[in-house]
Amino acid sequence: RETFAMDSVALLERVSDTEPWTCAGSVGPRPLGRPEDADVDMPVGDHMALALSGRVLPAEDRRVLAAFAAQAAVVLDRQRLRSEADQARSLAEGNRIRTALLAAVSHDLRTPLAGIKASVSSLRSEDVEWSPEDQAELLAGIEEGADRLDHLVGNLLDMSRLQTGTVAPLIREIDLDEVVPLALVGVPDPELSVDLDVPESLPMVSVDKGLLERAVANIVENAVKYSPPDEPVLVAASTLGERVELRVVDRGPGVPDEAKDRIFAPFQRYGDAPRGAGVGLGLAVARGFVEAMGGTLTAEDTPGGGLTMVLTLRAAHADRTPPTALDQPLIRTTAQRGRSA
Known part of the structure; x- marks a missing residue:
């Protein structure tokens, strides 16, 4: 429209010679609905045409316009092929989920x-x-x-x-040491299977308490399943700039780099999952909840063998003054409680 100084341009198509024209795309006011009404009509194949209104073009401009029309048809075909491929992927994903x-x-x-x-x-x-x-x-x-x-x-x-898309986080400022111990309630023998190191001096984080508790529970339970019985999972928190990082470290078989992102997909269980390991949703749910709160959840190798889940959250107040002894939540770290039950 700009190149040829036209009022409007429409790409029209129809299924057959007896069917009415439909507009596949247009620009400008009052686009034409039929090639017969156009000041310039440029056919593209048997059932497609570029209809321009505004002025009549000389022959040399029509040759250039033919290239424009052919390119427009190619772009339209490419868009439709991409849409069909997306629909096919969506159907395949739906079938995979139903099978799972x-x-x-x-x-x-x-x-x-x-x-x-x-x-x-x-x-x-x-x-x-x-x-x-x-x-x-x-x-x-x-x-x-x-x-x-x-x-x-x-x-x-x-x-x-x-x-x-119905997850609506209720974001507020909380301490990690309010949430993490609650997330360990469902872990078998947490006193023996988990070492907890969450300093009380950490800044508060801006999260949804319920979503964070569920995410941490899924991450820790997954780590415990894959860890050797005599190797407790370490759950440790620290400050990283304006963010707070929670690491869940296990000594299990680990995951190769090419599979580290796939383990967060729904219904995925890498390798030989332990009996009763569930349907493979724990890490997918955890990542979804963490990202809904503006955080990230990634997987790294544990030095010496195993897998480390890194949960990063926004710090509410990076310069927060540590609580006094009177208002500190009761939480025992590894050094305080040892390994006894």
Whole structure:
């Protein structure tokens, strides 16, 4: 339109000679709806035309316009191919998620349900007289299965919220030592499996307390699953400029560089996952929640072997004065509590 000093230009197309013209793209006021109404009509193939209004062009300008029209048709085809490819990827991703959900229902959800049902049936049986020890063991199995179900369903719901964009963080200033100990409640034997080092002098962070607690819980639980039984996971926090960094360090098998980003995708479990390791949503949910709060979650190699998850958050007040002894939260670091239960 600018090159040829036109009022309007429209790229028109139709499916066949008997079908009406439709506008694939236009610029300028009152674009034309038919090539017959144009001051300049430049056909592009059998069913496409460039329709210009404003003035009649000399022959030499029409030759240049033909190149413009051909290029416009190529760009339109490329856009449509890209859109079709995006739709195909979206359909493939949907199919992959549905397949993973079926696998989750058939195994990861079905297994604890089967254990719960077996334990309940045993307790209700009148043919066997269970000792108090046996009853306690069966009840513990029921509780463990229910906890696994609650965790799996919670992660499925969280991922659904992330994918539909319904996560709305309530950002406020809190201390990390208010959140991290709460996130360890669901970890088996946290006193033995986790070493905690969260200094009370850290600046406050601007986060959603609930989302951060869930993210840290998923990260730590994942690290504990892959760590050797005699190697506790280290959860350590420190200040990095205007940000606060929380590192979850394990001594497990680690992850190669080319797979470090893939482990954050939904339904991904790298390598031979431990039995009962879940549907592979924990790290995906954790990263989604952290990014929703304006933070980052990345994976690094642990020196000497293993994987380190690095959670970085905004510091609310980098120059915050450390709390006094009266208002310090009660939290025991590794040096204070040792390794005893």
